[in-house]
Amino acid sequence: MAFPLPDPMRRALALAREAAVAGEVPVGAVIVRDGEVVAEARNDMRSGNDPSAHAEMLAIRRAAEHLGAGGRLDSCDLWVTLEPCAMCAGAIALARIRRLYFGAPDPKGGAVIHGPRLFSQPTCHHRPEIYGGLGESESAVLLRRFFTDRRE
Amino acid sequence: MAFPLPDPMRRALALAREAAVAGEVPVGAVIVRDGEVVAEARNDMRSGNDPSAHAEMLAIRRAAEHLGAGGRLDSCDLWVTLEPCAMCAGAIALARIRRLYFGAPDPKGGAVIHGPRLFSQPTCHHRPEIYGGLGESESAVLLRRFFTDRRE
Numbered sequence: 634m635a636f637p638l639p640d641p642m643r644r645a646l647a648l649a650r651e652a653a654v655a656g657e658v659p660v661g662a663v664i665v666r667d668g669e670v671v672a673e674a675r676n677d678m679r680s681g682n683d684p685s686a687h688a689e690m691l692a693i694r695r696a697a698e699h700l701g702a703g704g705r706l707d708s709c710d711l712w713v714t715l716e717p718c719a720m721c722a723g724a725i726a727l728a729r730i731r732r733l734y735f736g737a738p739d740p741k742g743g744a745v746i747h748g749p750r751l752f753s754q755p756t757c758h759h760r761p762e763i764y765g766g767l768g769e770s771e772s773a774v775l776l777r778r779f780f781t782d783r784r785e
Numbered sequence: 786m787a788f789p790l791p792d793p794m795r796r797a798l799a800l801a802r803e804a805a806v807a808g809e810v811p812v813g814a815v816i817v818r819d820g821e822v823v824a825e826a827r828n829d830m831r832s833g834n835d836p837s838a839h840a841e842m843l844a845i846r847r848a849a850e851h852l853g854a855g856g857r858l859d860s861c862d863l864w865v866t867l868e869p870c871a872m873c874a875g876a877i878a879l880a881r882i883r884r885l886y887f888g889a890p891d892p893k894g895g896a897v898i899h900g901p902r903l904f905s906q907p908t909c910h911h912r913p914e915i916y917g918g919l920g921e922s923e924s925a926v927l928l929r930r931f932f933t934d935r936r937e
Contacts (some may be wrong), residue, residue, distance in 0.1 A: 670897075681850075682849050682850055682853050683846055683849050683850065684845065684857065684876065684879040684880040684881075685837075685842060685845060685846055685849075685876045685879065685880070688809075690837060692848075693836065693837060694835055694837055695864050697834050697836055697837075697867045698833075698834055698835065700834075701834050705836065706836075710814075715910075718875055718879070719871050719872075719874065719875030719878070719896075719901070719903055720871075720872050720874075720875025720876045720878075720879060721872075721875070722871065722872075722875075723870055723871030723872025723873070723875055723896070724836065724837045726871070726872075726908055727836040727837065727870070728836040728837070729836075729873060732867055740908075741908060741910075742908070742910070743908075744871075744875070744901075747908060748906050748907075748908035748909070749871070749901035749902075749906045749908075750901075751871055751901055754892070754900050754901045755892060755900070756892075756895075756900035756901075757897060758893075758894070759899075
């Protein structure tokens with residue numbers, strides 16, 4: 634019997650589905666503090682002509698704007714459907730996110746458990762607690778379907 | 786006799802000085818295409834409560850918005866006064882910046898010739914041409930003065 638997915642990851646997956654409908658690579662992210670959602674976002678690179686508009690980046694910027702406090706998100710947890718890339722992992726460290734929960738691993742673009750493994754670098758100044766694999770299969774199905782549909 | 790600094794780096798240094806006056810870590814960035822400045826920015830993390838508001842990130846977002854074309858900056862060169870961090874180096878790869886010119890090296894936070902050396906990672910999908918050290922001493926003086934002033 635599978636455990637039910639935590640609410641923030643279910644919401645992140647819903648946001649990823651919204652991204653796919655909009656023609657964006659399906660990735661969604663949610664930032665939670667004290668059990669409350671403080672920001673959420675989906676990929677928005679295409680429509681915004683912004684290569685940095687990954688779900689995690691947008692969620693971090695929105696949370697920091699919402700919470701103020703110099704942009705530090707020390708008491709915040711980030712839930713995202715795909716392993717963050719180097720840009721997003723760098724932003725997670727800069728924002729001092731407390732915990733990172735991610736869904737599917739990303740062997741090509743991931744920078745947490747793949748590639749540069751940013752949080753394991755000696756110069757990394759902040760390492761969140763990291764939990765991978767929550768909602769992995771749901772996220773992977775969304776991504777696979779998106780790229781298959783586009784090749785047809 | 787020292788060579789005169791190229792115009793984009795002189796402009797990036799001027800932007801770094803503006804950052805210091807605003808109480809931000811003095812870093813400036815300029816994006817050039819076909820000899821014309823298409824975007825420029827200085828650090829703006831504090832005033833915007835945005836941990837991702839590094840000069841390079843803001844310049845990339847502005848250039849991509851300005852040029853459209855899906856946010857790709859293939860024919861653009863980025864000039865920045867300090868070695869980019871992991872977040873910014875990741876964004877440079879995502880935006881497919883053609884050439885990266887940076888001033889001072891950053892042994893603590895840099896991710897180009899220090900730390901994760903992002904562009905040398907096997908999973909890095911785009912590597913700009915890289916030129917370091919242009920305006921290095923001017924940039925380093927600005928940074929040192931900024932941090933000394935704040936400690937006093």
